[in-house]
Amino acid sequence: MATTTKHFVAGEWRAGAGASMTDVNPTSGKPLAEFPIGTAEEVDGAVRAARAAFEGGWRDATPNVRRKLLLKLAQLVADNAQELGRIATDDMGMPWAFTMGEAIFTAEYVEYYAGWADKLDGATIPLSASNTLDYTVHEPRGVVAAIVPWNAPLSLALWRAAPALAAGNAMVIKPSELAPLPILRLMDLIAEAGFPPGVVNCVTGSGSETGASLVDHPGVDVVAFTGSTTTGRRVAEAAGRRLIPVSLELGGKSANVVFADADLDAAAVQACVGCFVNTGQQCIAGSRLLVERSIHDAFMEKVTAFARGFAVGDPMQPTTQMGPLISERQLDRVLDFIGSAKTDANIALGGERLGGDLADGYFVPPTVVTGVRNDMRIAREEIFGPVLSVIPFADEAEAIAIANDTDYGLAGGVWTNDLSRAHRVARAIQAGTVWVNSWLAVNPQAPFGGYKSSGIGREGGREAIDVYLQTKNVYVQLH
Ligand code: NAD
Numbered sequence: 001m002a003t004t005t006k007h008f009v010a011g012e013w014r015a016g017a018g019a020s021m022t023d024v025n026p027t028s029g030k031p032l033a034e035f036p037i038g039t040a041e042e043v044d045g046a047v048r049a050a051r052a053a054f055e056g057g058w059r060d061a062t063p064n065v066r067r068k069l070l071l072k073l074a075q076l077v078a079d080n081a082q083e084l085g086r087i088a089t090d091d092m093g094m095p096w097a098f099t100m101g102e103a104i105f106t107a108e109y110v111e112y113y114a115g116w117a118d119k120l121d122g123a124t125i126p127l128s129a130s131n132t133l134d135y136t137v138h139e140p141r142g143v144v145a146a147i148v149p150w151n152a153p154l155s156l157a158l159w160r161a162a163p164a165l166a167a168g169n170a171m172v173i174k175p176s177e178l179a180p181l182p183i184l185r186l187m188d189l190i191a192e193a194g195f196p197p198g199v200v201n202c203v204t205g206s207g208s209e210t211g212a213s214l215v216d217h218p219g220v221d222v223v224a225f226t227g228s229t230t231t232g233r234r235v236a237e238a239a240g241r242r243l244i245p246v247s248l249e250l251g252g253k254s255a256n257v258v259f260a261d262a263d264l265d266a267a268a269v270q271a272c273v274g275c276f277v278n279t280g281q282q283c284i285a286g287s288r289l290l291v292e293r294s295i296h297d298a299f300m301e302k303v304t305a306f307a308r309g310f311a312v313g314d315p316m317q318p319t320t321q322m323g324p325l326i327s328e329r330q331l332d333r334v335l336d337f338i339g340s341a342k343t344d345a346n347i348a349l350g351g352e353r354l355g356g357d358l359a360d361g362y363f364v365p366p367t368v369v370t371g372v373r374n375d376m377r378i379a380r381e382e383i384f385g386p387v388l389s390v391i392p393f394a395d396e397a398e399a400i401a402i403a404n405d406t407d408y409g410l411a412g413g414v415w416t417n418d419l420s421r422a423h424r425v426a427r428a429i430q431a432g433t434v435w436v437n438s439w440l441a442v443n444p445q446a447p448f449g450g451y452k453s454s455g456i457g458r459e460g461g462r463e464a465i466d467v468y469l470q471t472k473n474v475y476v477q478l479h
Pocket residue numbers: 147148149150151156174175176177205206207208210211212215226227228229230231232234235248249250251252282283284382384410450454455
């Protein structure tokens with residue numbers, strides 16, 4: 001019998017009043033939990049709890065109080081990494097070795113933003129008017145609604161929560177309906193860390209009901225959304241109607257460009273890791289591999305040899321490198337994309353659902369598609385599965401043109417030993433992150449976010465805090 005979860009509001013667990021949904025383990029296809037679909041009234045209760053906490057003292061909590069609470073939370077997340085990892089692995093299928101690592105890495109994000117809590121200073125501004133003191137202060141906006149996807153639930157919730165809390169806001173988190181459990185466990189840790197009741201609340205449910213009610217709620221002051229570009233547009237429209245700031249971390253279709261002069265062994269490994277980690281369910285997947293024509297065949301032999309060796313299977317096993325896709329729906333979608341490429345391109349590796357011991361889960365192996373043109377569906381749309389589309393190019397100019405011929409702009413990569421070319425191409429790629437001779441590195445100190453339809457705003461670094469703050473200018477007439 002699957003357990004039934006509750007909402008976390010005003011520091012207490014509250015049973016859902018409306019309908020519920022079933023959370024499924026994608027490895028076994030079996031139910032894990034029933035969770036309530038937050039109604040508009042329940043969302044209202046959570047937003048009111050956040051407002052009450054904000055106005056009832058949290059807004060005025062001194063920076064060192066916020067810093068210490070965040071440091072305590074970071075420690076608890078790191079201390080509980082094994083358990084948090086196991087919960088996430090059961091819920092969304094990323095291998096346990098990786099979900100544990102994700103928890104430890106995320107604790108560093110929280111520590112980093114703890115450090116910002118007491119450094120959000122304003123400025124004194126020299127005016128042309130004499131006898132005037134002019135200074136600025138940065139104030140929290142109030143209640144932040146954080147809407148989170150399922151593909152890295154813990155980190156994506158905390159990447160929003162840590163800067164928002166460091167800045168002094170209260171918040172309501174809406175986890176994805178596909179993997180709410182890690183975020184519900186996080187609520188216990190937030191309470192244990194000592195955050196006052198109501199500062200962080202969590203309402204589970206669907207996007208169309210719970211998520212939409214939250215975004216439309218008049219008590220919400222900022223929306224921090226991570227998810228697909230399609231939903232991001234809807235969220236931005238709702239925020240626009242209310243004229244509140246929104247930060248959007250959306251999808252991608254990133255190009256990884258390999259030139260003939262690169263370290264081809266390293267490039268082949270990273271081309272696979274950058275696309276297949278988390279079963280390709282990452283916004284920064286290097287899902288378009290652009291390969292210089294002169295080395296194409298030799299390089300693709302290296303790529304397929306490495307991809308063939310990926311250990312796909314039970315994500316709780318320590319040797320597993322790739323688990324299942326998140327859901328049956330996503331499995332059908334990925335297979336449909338692969339099917340769409342079969343007539344015009346070549347499936348060089350993978351391409352079929354895995355059976356045998358894995359038949360109950362939603363498993364597709366690393367799939368490499370060669371001979372792809374950039375106008376094909378698999379090269380244009382975000383697949384969110386382990387599918388690498390390989391596109392040959394003749395020279396630097398063509399590589400840049402193909403890399404930028406996309407609606408997205410989240411990330412890009414360039415592999416070359418020519419220093420000038422590395423910087424030229426990095427400058428030319430229209431994306432928020434460019435990796436040179438690497439892929440996947442993300443750090444709390446560095447900004448992360450999208451150009452074009454991949455988003456608005458940045459996570460990581462000082463910039464991530466700006467959306468959660470507003471600036472007040474104070475003129476003081478001196479006599
Ligand atoms: P999704 O857009 O389907 O859902 C994301 C969240 O939005 C979920 O919590 C969902 O319930 C909620 N939602 C859905 N409709 C809503 C509505 N009308 N109003 C308010 N909330 C609503 O995305 P997903 O399938 O959960 O996640 C995968 C997507 O997320 C991919 O496109 C991926 O690239 C993107 N992503 C981006 C980043 C980034 O940092 N750029 C990180 C991770 C994932």
